[in-house]
Amino acid sequence: METVPSLRAIDVYLLSRVGKAGRRRLAERLAGIGFTLRHMAILSYLADRGPSAQREIGRALAIDPSDLVGALDELQGRDQVRRERDPDDRRRHRVSLTPAGRTALRRCRRHAAAVDDEVLAPLSAGDRRKLGELLGRLFDDLD
Amino acid sequence: METVPSLRAIDVYLLSRVGKAGRRRLAERLAGIGFTLRHMAILSYLADRGPSAQREIGRALAIDPSDLVGALDELQGRDQVRRERDPDDRRRHRVSLTPAGRTALRRCRRHAAAVDDEVLAPLSAGDRRKLGELLGRLFDDLD
DNA sequence: ACCAATCGTTGGTAGTCACCTATCATTCCC
């Protein structure tokens, strides 16, 4: 990457470029095992928060409800996710992880960790921890 | 943004999400004054490195040569950039900034600085500096 | 002088992405 100091000085530009490169590598790896970043985010959400309505998942992950349908169809088609009507509110679907879903998630996480190691290779352990903390704060501030 | 700890723990995911949000805000602001991120990157490159061939610009900014043509057409249409044949190698175009281009770039930079302030608001001045340094190192390591 | 490579350009494709609208079933509010 050639040096363009006046661009390099813009933090949002750096963030955008580095983020895009990282996203791309992660997406490629996940694609190799039949997943998208979105799939992984959904599985992670379910693992952390337990069975949920689609609307909650969509809101948390910034996925449009109508887009979520397709992603869930794919996961369900591989038995990684189960959809059943919520008995307490029959408009809702109660989406939950299956054992196969948990296994798949573990695989995704291993790939994600590998990409982290790859992308953050230039940083020391301490710097890497610091970066994670700073990014976490920025992330929490979104919306 | 709801809390999904196992996703938040993935640095590349944070990078990707924060970067995308930042990119979006910057793109919106620039769109308000008739620019894209790509335009700004090109103007910045020319300001930093002086008159250049299209191929160099494309390589440095990771823009496909065929995509660069259109962006330069737009800038040239507004007299922010000049294209002339390189007398030393008549295959090349010598692309250079015009005074109007410099003025436009200054405006872009002001908007970019404002977005930086906005996105990085949660960080102290010290943390912000640190983040910029870490991102800079990761950026230099791309490709 | 000729062949291969380079530069800019044209035109097209495929994927992703964030939307938006409309519809049906269900529930909530009064």
Next chain:
DNA sequence: GGGAATGATAGGTGACTACCAACGATTGGT
């Protein structure tokens, strides 16, 4: 019980992106 709001779904759109193939002009190697 009736009207408004909500959840999931289907279907489609426009913007942007990253590509790729092909071409004419020009240059460099030998």
